């Protein structure tokens with residue numbers, strides 16, 4: 001279970017008010033998407049959720065408790081620019097986080113512990129479609145494959161909250177579509193909460209269970225840095241209707257396949273998320 005609360009959050013850098021009065025309560029297993037103009041403070045919101053920035057005012061609560069002061073393994077992140085380590089193999093990249101967590105001085109595990117971790121990392125690489133590239137180095141991978149690796153790297157730490165900062169921004173449309181499917185499926189399978197920043201509106205409504213727009217409500221032409229941005233629209237109901245219509249489409253497809261194949265397909269269970277993504 002993971003709930004997140006932004007309770008009257010402000011973020012200022014000196015005289016520059018970036019965010020003001022941000023209030024938001026997220027339910028467990030939400031997929032929140034943050035949209036808004038460039039420079040408005042979207043990444044700053046993510047960085048506060050990672051404890052890389054501290055709010056100037058207000059509180060962030062995770063599961064009712066004040067957020068940890070330092071970044072912790074239960075909050076993973078994937079950035080637009082690949083955050084993988086170039087001098088490590090694909091498998092080495094995925095194993096690195098758990099190795100440092102278990103062995104902070106050497107950053108290495110040995111024997112059975114290492115084999116168990118390797119098995120888990122290989123299973124995850126298979127899940128993101130990179131098993132046969134395990135011994136390659138990141139430079140030998142395409143952009144989409146590097147983002148799959150970055151996802152595996154984050155997921156091996158079993159985060160309760162996964163933060164995605166424009167993770168598909170640098171990908172071509174075909175690769176982006178397959179990443180949407182993968183992220184949607186991983187979100188369902190891992191029951192985590194995802195908070196994603198994007199500039200792509202269709203992507204926001206395709207993936208989000210909730211989409212919030214961040215912008216300035218007021219501006220002072222004489223002092224543009226005087227007022228900060230806040231949540232100006234919350235499209236929770238719209239997301240629900242989009243998802244419900246996709247579920248309706250999935251159900252219609254299920255009926256069609258049943259008629260065509262002559263077999264009865266399972267009801268609204270594991271099959272539906274796969275169909276919903278189409």
Ligand SMILES: Nc1ncnc2c1ncn2[C@@H]1O[C@H](COP(=O)(O)OP(=O)(O)OP(=O)(O)O)[C@@H](O)[C@H]1O
Nearest residue numbers: 013016018036037038039040041042043044045197
């Ligand atoms: N460490 C910092 N010191 C001073 N100002 C900062 C710092 N970090 C961010 N800012 C300012 O905060 C504002 C919001 O930046 P942020 O990166 O959160 O915007 P964004 O909405 O994510 O932008 P984009 O969509 O272009 O990525 C910007 O004006 C930026 O210059």
